[in-house]
Amino acid sequence: xxxxxxxxxxxxxxxxxxxxxxxxxxxxxxxxxxxxxxxxxxxxxxxxxxxxxxxxxxxxxxxxxxxxxxxxxxxxxxxxxxxxxxxxxxxxxxxxxxxxxxxxxxxxxxxxxxxxxxxxxxxxxxxxxxxxx
Numbered sequence: 425x426x427x428x429x430x431x432x433x434x435x436x437x438x439x440x441x442x443x444x445x446x447x448x449x450x451x452x453x454x455x456x457x458x459x460x461x462x463x464x465x466x467x468x469x470x471x472x473x474x475x476x477x478x479x480x481x482x483x484x485x486x487x488x489x490x491x492x493x494x495x496x497x498x499x500x501x502x503x504x505x506x507x508x509x510x511x512x513x514x515x516x517x518x519x520x521x522x523x524x525x526x527x528x529x530x531x532x533x534x535x536x537x538x539x540x541x542x543x544x545x546x547x548x549x550x551x552x553x554x555x556x557x
Contacts, residue, residue, distance in 0.1 A: 434530035434531065434533070436511075436512060438530065439511060439512035439528070439530055440512050440555065442461060442528070442530050442533070442534075442535065443505050443512045443513070443514060443528060443530075444505060445457070445461055446461050446514075446528075446535065447500060447503060447514060449461065450493055450497050450500045450503075451497065451500045451501065453494055455490050455491070455494055458486075458490040458493060458494070459486045459487055459490050461534065461535055462486035462489065462490065462534060462535050463486065463531075463535060463536040464485065464486050465484065465485065465486075465536075466484070466485065466486050466489060466534075466535055466536055466537065466538065467482065467483075467484055467536070467537050467538075468482065468483040468489045468537075468538040468539075468540065469481065469482050469537075469538070469539050469540065470482070470483070470540040471539075471540065471541050471542060471543045471546065472543065473541075473542040473543040473544070474524060474540045474541065474542035474543075475540075489538070499516060502517075502518050503515065503516045503526075504517075505555055506552055506553065506554060506555055507551075507552065507553040507554070507555055508525055508550050508551070508552055508553075509527075509550060509551050510551070511527065511528070512528070512555065513525055513526055513528060514528075515552065522547050522552070523542060523547075524540065524541065524542045525539075525540075525541045525542075525547065525550060526538055526539070526540050526541075527539040527541065
């Protein structure tokens with residue numbers, strides 16, 4: 425989002441609550457729960473390394489992306505929330521090897537943008553930190 429979205433960016437506490445709720449809904453394959461957390465016009469960008477060759481790189485709309493997210497919910501068992509560049513994100517690092525990051529932009533209590541990153545060069549540039557409970 426551009427313009428005024430930066431001013432409305434969620435704080436860490438709200439980010440953590442929404443990302444935790446997203447992960448719970450994903451693990452539970454709760455389609456309506458996912459949709460409720462997403463802005464109706466959410467934009468999801470998937471880097472080339474994270475998508476199948478014929479798959480879309482950009483997905484728009486809460487219901488569209490929730491369907492796709494549910495399809496990969498089996499991977500959510502090993503996903504953990506972490507701080508990525510100072511914001512709460514979801515990290516998939518089986519056996520300690522970082523393979524994928526989902527970064528969220530949250531405004532007004534909804535997820536408005538998601539970036540799915542799997543490109544090794546992009547992953548190596550991220551600053552990761554453990555979240556305190």
